[in-house]
Amino acid sequence: MWSFSEIANSIHEWLSKTFNPTWTLIFEMVIAGVAVIGLFALLGLVLVIMERKVSAWMQIRLGPNRVGPKGMLQSLADTVKLIVKEGLTPNGADKIMFNLAPFIAMIVAMLLLAPIAFAKNFQLWDLNIGVLYVSAVSSIMVISILIAGWSSNNKYSLLGAMRSGAQIVSYELSAGLSILAIVVLSGSLQVSDIINSQADGWWIFKGHIPAIIAFITFIIAVTAETNRAPFDLAEAESELTAGFHTEYSGMKFALFFLAEYVNVFIVCAIGATLFLGGWMPFHIGNWTGFNHAMDYIPSSIWFFGKTFFLIFVIMWFRWTFPRLRIDQLLNLEWKYLLPISMINLLLVTVMAILKWHF
16 A cells, blocks of 8 residues: 655665665655654644635635635745745844744754654654653643743733733643543553554544544544634734734744744644544454555545644634634633543543553
């Protein structure tokens, strides 16, 4: 069956025959880096046009329809505009921190791609604490936002950054507890082990009601962590102009814009991996014929299909719910989601010890 792993193996074999092991490793790292950068650019183009088309469909309007066939090249035109636009740095800003913040956001997003399994046997780094690595590195994102807001020397930017800091730190707790529920069920922090544990069924089905509760909590929490509506208080246009990136323009603004969409892809990829089996096809117990039929669909199609389904759900949130006030946002986390997540983790632990899951 065709797979990304075949391409990776053929490249590795060719490099091994042509160069010594040291140069082979260097070239493979360079290729991986270029591939990640290319994936970032592609995700930015695809997710922006997807957002516009989904919002237009939900609001019964056309959306982009001028540039390219049915407006499909509108994102490319916007990219060209941002590239040629002048990048300005305010006189009162801390220039080093101001220019560094968008790059920190992009670096964090790149680091988060490392443990994600895009297909069977196709993963940049399958470390034994993959889930812990994701939780730890993702928390660094708030630093770039705080740096951007403080260094801009703008009260709107600072207010947006402070809101984002409170929001991300709060909702990380619920997201982390939801992830721990699957770690308890699978018995491993390694991404490949978690995927393999779902060979006979995805955890959202095998884990009964506690797994469904963990999934719903995870989706709500990561929507807030990525500053997506209805939790977009860090850049509330009606209150804070553009929030923490008010003073940014040109490619520095584009980096923040791109990092937001890539982060949406990453959290949805993590959700698909933990709850929906990642690249694992849909299998049902001992239904051998059905399971073989599902295996004919390439693993990469399964992974990207699940991930883009979750992205659609998050976009659906944006065009369904109004923006929350800051007090409502924090009440939702500390009074509802966090207690529910803690009780749910206790239930999952009891269920795993007594082997009540499928």
